[in-house]
Amino acid sequence: MPDVEDVLKEVDRNMPTTIEKLLDLISIPSISSDPIGKPGIEQAARWLQDELSAIGFEARIVTTPGHPLILAHAGGTTMADTAGLLFYGHYDVQPVGVAEDWTHDPFGPQILEEDGRHRFYGRGASDSKSQLWTFIEGLRAWKAVHGGFPARIIVLLEGEEESGSQNLPAFIEACREELACDIAFICDSDMWLPHQPALTIQLKGLVHEKLTVFASNGDLHSGAFGAVAANPIRILSGILAAIHDEDGRIAIEGFYDGVDPIPSHAREQWAALSRQADPLEKIDLRGGVIEAGHSPLEAIWGRPTVDMNGITSGNQGPGERSVIPGYATARLSFRLVEGQDPEKIRECFRRFVRSRLPEGCSAEFEGANGSSAVTMPRDNPFVKAAARGLEKEWGVPTVLKGSGGSIPLAQQLKDTVGLDCIAIGFILPDDAIHGPDERYDTERLHKGIRSWVRILDEVQHMKR
Amino acid sequence: MPDVEDVLKEVDRNMPTTIEKLLDLISIPSISSDPIGKPGIEQAARWLQDELSAIGFEARIVTTPGHPLILAHAGGTTMADTAGLLFYGHYDVQPVGVAEDWTHDPFGPQILEEDGRHRFYGRGASDSKSQLWTFIEGLRAWKAVHGGFPARIIVLLEGEEESGSQNLPAFIEACREELACDIAFICDSDMWLPHQPALTIQLKGLVHEKLTVFASNGDLHSGAFGAVAANPIRILSGILAAIHDEDGRIAIEGFYDGVDPIPSHAREQWAALSRQADPLEKIDLRGGVIEAGHSPLEAIWGRPTVDMNGITSGNQGPGERSVIPGYATARLSFRLVEGQDPEKIRECFRRFVRSRLPEGCSAEFEGANGSSAVTMPRDNPFVKAAARGLEKEWGVPTVLKGSGGSIPLAQQLKDTVGLDCIAIGFILPDDAIHGPDERYDTERLHKGIRSWVRILDEVQHMKR
Numbered sequence: 001m002p003d004v005e006d007v008l009k010e011v012d013r014n015m016p017t018t019i020e021k022l023l024d025l026i027s028i029p030s031i032s033s034d035p036i037g038k039p040g041i042e043q044a045a046r047w048l049q050d051e052l053s054a055i056g057f058e059a060r061i062v063t064t065p066g067h068p069l070i071l072a073h074a075g076g077t078t079m080a081d082t083a084g085l086l087f088y089g090h091y092d093v094q095p096v097g098v099a100e101d102w103t104h105d106p107f108g109p110q111i112l113e114e115d116g117r118h119r120f121y122g123r124g125a126s127d128s129k130s131q132l133w134t135f136i137e138g139l140r141a142w143k144a145v146h147g148g149f150p151a152r153i154i155v156l157l158e159g160e161e162e163s164g165s166q167n168l169p170a171f172i173e174a175c176r177e178e179l180a181c182d183i184a185f186i187c188d189s190d191m192w193l194p195h196q197p198a199l200t201i202q203l204k205g206l207v208h209e210k211l212t213v214f215a216s217n218g219d220l221h222s223g224a225f226g227a228v229a230a231n232p233i234r235i236l237s238g239i240l241a242a243i244h245d246e247d248g249r250i251a252i253e254g255f256y257d258g259v260d261p262i263p264s265h266a267r268e269q270w271a272a273l274s275r276q277a278d279p280l281e282k283i284d285l286r287g288g289v290i291e292a293g294h295s296p297l298e299a300i301w302g303r304p305t306v307d308m309n310g311i312t313s314g315n316q317g318p319g320e321r322s323v324i325p326g327y328a329t330a331r332l333s334f335r336l337v338e339g340q341d342p343e344k345i346r347e348c349f350r351r352f353v354r355s356r357l358p359e360g361c362s363a364e365f366e367g368a369n370g371s372s373a374v375t376m377p378r379d380n381p382f383v384k385a386a387a388r389g390l391e392k393e394w395g396v397p398t399v400l401k402g403s404g405g406s407i408p409l410a411q412q413l414k415d416t417v418g419l420d421c422i423a424i425g426f427i428l429p430d431d432a433i434h435g436p437d438e439r440y441d442t443e444r445l446h447k448g449i450r451s452w453v454r455i456l457d458e459v460q461h462m463k464r
Numbered sequence: 465m466p467d468v469e470d471v472l473k474e475v476d477r478n479m480p481t482t483i484e485k486l487l488d489l490i491s492i493p494s495i496s497s498d499p500i501g502k503p504g505i506e507q508a509a510r511w512l513q514d515e516l517s518a519i520g521f522e523a524r525i526v527t528t529p530g531h532p533l534i535l536a537h538a539g540g541t542t543m544a545d546t547a548g549l550l551f552y553g554h555y556d557v558q559p560v561g562v563a564e565d566w567t568h569d570p571f572g573p574q575i576l577e578e579d580g581r582h583r584f585y586g587r588g589a590s591d592s593k594s595q596l597w598t599f600i601e602g603l604r605a606w607k608a609v610h611g612g613f614p615a616r617i618i619v620l621l622e623g624e625e626e627s628g629s630q631n632l633p634a635f636i637e638a639c640r641e642e643l644a645c646d647i648a649f650i651c652d653s654d655m656w657l658p659h660q661p662a663l664t665i666q667l668k669g670l671v672h673e674k675l676t677v678f679a680s681n682g683d684l685h686s687g688a689f690g691a692v693a694a695n696p697i698r699i700l701s702g703i704l705a706a707i708h709d710e711d712g713r714i715a716i717e718g719f720y721d722g723v724d725p726i727p728s729h730a731r732e733q734w735a736a737l738s739r740q741a742d743p744l745e746k747i748d749l750r751g752g753v754i755e756a757g758h759s760p761l762e763a764i765w766g767r768p769t770v771d772m773n774g775i776t777s778g779n780q781g782p783g784e785r786s787v788i789p790g791y792a793t794a795r796l797s798f799r800l801v802e803g804q805d806p807e808k809i810r811e812c813f814r815r816f817v818r819s820r821l822p823e824g825c826s827a828e829f830e831g832a833n834g835s836s837a838v839t840m841p842r843d844n845p846f847v848k849a850a851a852r853g854l855e856k857e858w859g860v861p862t863v864l865k866g867s868g869g870s871i872p873l874a875q876q877l878k879d880t881v882g883l884d885c886i887a888i889g890f891i892l893p894d895d896a897i898h899g900p901d902e903r904y905d906t907e908r909l910h911k912g913i914r915s916w917v918r919i920l921d922e923v924q925h926m927k928r
Binding site for chain 2: 032033034035094095097101127162163164190204206208210215216217218219220221222223224225226227228229230231233234235236237238240241242243244280283284285286287288289290291296299300303305307308309310311312313314315316317318319320321322323324325326328330331333335357358359360361368369403404405406429432433434435436
């Protein structure tokens with residue numbers, strides 16, 4: 001009977017094809033939050049359905065009022081009757097943003113040798129096409145060598161993660177029985193260090209708000225009326241500037257209701273991790289305002305934040321236009337910790353804005369997302385098995401870490417299906433996810449695939 | 465010999481053609497601040513050259529490194545040897561802005577009957593194609609009846625007024641002898657009330673600044689780094705929110721250096737005007753912050769201001785993008801009063817911004833414009849003649865007023881050619897100049913043309 005080494009050899013052998021296919025997938029512009037991405041979304045969904053079918057999955061495209069999901073099943077040969085593993089990834093990507101800010105073609109990836117690494121650039125290179133490709137290729141190699149899987153496998157690929165997962169809750173509710181299994185592996189998270197793997201066992205909640213402040217008039221000539229009429233840029237700037245106090249705390253009334261201090265055991269573990277290495281060393285923290293009394297890691301993993309993602313009003317150039325705009329728009333995201341309710345946070349924010357609006361001006365809000373923070377159990381046997389598998393591949397202990405990011409799916413799977421989730425992934429801080437020149441490298445792709453093979457092997461040998 | 469009534473009759477007779485031609489001119493998209501406007505600029509310049517030539521002017525297109533000017537001359541028959549009148553208008557227009565904010569086609573004007581007025585909408589309808597058309601048609605009618613002009617006439621039409629008049633100073637310097645005359649009539653200003661004409665004898669200076677704040681990193685994932693990294697929207701909002709204090713005064717150090725209090729005689733005249741009627745009644749002043757201790761009219765005409773014209777950063781939609789942007793941009797304009805030097809004001813602002821930048825962040829500035837305030841002499845005989853002419857047409861006294869707007873030309877003509885300027889125009893507050901649905905009406909066009917005929921007649925009978 002073949003063993004794990006045989007599967008790892010199959011992974012190694014197939015790398016040229018693995019890379020070629022991945023670059024093909026990255027070249028599909030599957031942007032979910034912009035209508036221009038719709039053809040790319042559909043193309044990527046079919047592409048993935050075909051790949052999963054080729055490995056032997058019963059794979060189908062599940063349509064939603066938004067973008068489709070791919071749901072694929074395969075029976076297990078070892079723990080077939082009882083155990084089931086769900087692998088989650090998302091195939092949609094963020095918008096490009098400002099095209100001129102990219103040095104590389106966001107949808108024309110190539111392998112480039114840089115600093116001894118084989119890098120590839122592209123929107124979705126890191127978040128999250130390479131990531132989902134690690135487990136699909138791991139499953140492929142396993143199947144190729146063993147002729148089957150060590151457990152019943154469910155693969156779930158989402159097409160709306162970057163646009164708020166609006167249709168995911170209804171899908172999970174509708175397919176709750178089909179999704180039932182023992183553990184969900186969410187492959188959309190990061191490593192602790194470039195060569196030290198991690199399980200993310202704490203995720204933040206997420207709320208998006210789009211706020212538009214309307215002045216009491218439409219656009220006006222700024223010379224004629226600038227001295228007397230409401231300027232929505234000025235009003236919006238004042239509101240945004242009031243969100244944080246001088247200590248970097250959120251000044252929105254009620255924002256911290258229900259938030260407990262970070263437990264001392266967590267603070268200690270995180271402090272020990274920080275002493276070992278600084279995962280933020282590639283990021284210039286100058287100019288940032290970290291909440292007083294907290295280390296950077298505590299602020300990111302353990303404290304709720306308000307982030308401004310975009311602002312627009314009036315003249316966008318290229319030349320000058322002497323106008324007082326009629327309205328100004330800001331987009332904000334809120335990252336929540338345990339104890340915070342997304343809809344209550346939304347209401348606090350809206351109250352905060354309304355209370356600061358001058359007479360005669362008005363505000364319109366458009367909300368998206370709305371998920372709570374989740375914490376995963378450290379003592380789950382799958383957590384331990386996954387940690388062992390990662391450790392064997394990377395040769396260093398697996399870190400149990402928190403995150404500043406959010407995966408609304410985790411809360412929904414827990415609430416609806418009763419499923420615990422473990423986030424495993426191989427993103428690094430300088431992958432520029434969501435930014436221009438998003439990137440990944442072939443070494444992490446390779447070791448990522450091998451990691452999943454080792455995790456499957458550990459799961460196969462788990463005592464149940 | 466024909467008299468003024470004959471010329472006025474010719475104006476009345478020709479109105480259908482006058483309107484038809486004007487709508488044709490407005491339909492040319494002569495946007496000066498955006499490269500897309502270049503063909504429209506060139507078309508409008510030729511159109512106007514042809515019209516002036518048809519009236520008997522020696523009209524030429526003067527090229528510049530930017531957009532061309534039209535300079536036209538005609539000899540006088542009455543005061544030919546000594547007196548010369550310069551008529552200034554600009555044929556370029558503001559950009560459309562947000563196209564969806566317009567109810568009417570910005571470049572497809574039609575006459576619509578509304579509230580008993582015959583209105584037409586379009587970019588440049590009010591600012592300033594109808595305005596320049598009033599004096600061209602006035603001159604045409606005069607010439608048609610008299611066969612010549614009562615004085616030597618210079619017509620100067622600019623194509624860069626809405627984009628900073630960057631090439632006007634060099635042109636004036638180069639053509640200073642050709643521009644020498646007795647008075648310049650600048651037709652780019654407003655009435656006091658819908659049926660009460662005005663001479664604008666005080667204009668503000670103007671400085672534009674485009675400010676970009678760069679954070680210490682490029683775009684970052686807002687979940688991963690929002691708690692710790694600099695957010696340029698937050699920094700820029702803080703800077704913009706600090707520009708005004710609670711009393712509506714500008715908190716930029718040095719901004720008021722050299723600014724004297726508004727003289728009491730001016731305050732008294734303006735207060736008397738305000739008691740008579742409220743020219744701002746169509747504007748909702750709620751939410752505006754008027755500098756403490758000043759009436760709205762004093763703030764507009766007599767006090768310097770800082771106005772935010774535009775802001776842009778990060779996600780512009782349509783969907784969400786969870787990003788901390790790498791940079792944020794704001795566009796501001798400064799309206800100056802006597803005693804303020806434009807370049808000193810620019811420096812004050814840049815110092816203000818730099819002193820508020822967190823460590824690791826930087827700012828880039830792009831400056832445009834730079835003109836001082838000007839005040840015109842009340843006792844100039846042409847001021848008196850023009851006031852008499854306007855009064856005869858409108859049947860009510862002509863108001864000598866200030867303005868919140870700026871016409872950099874006035875300072876340049878004074879400094880370089882020693883020429884005094886009188887701003888006369890027929891704009892009203894609800895013409896929405898620079899905004900969507902910019903408009904004008906045929907009654908003002910008609911009476912505006914007649915006004916210039918009466919002014920020419922007064923000038924003809926001036927004692928010299």
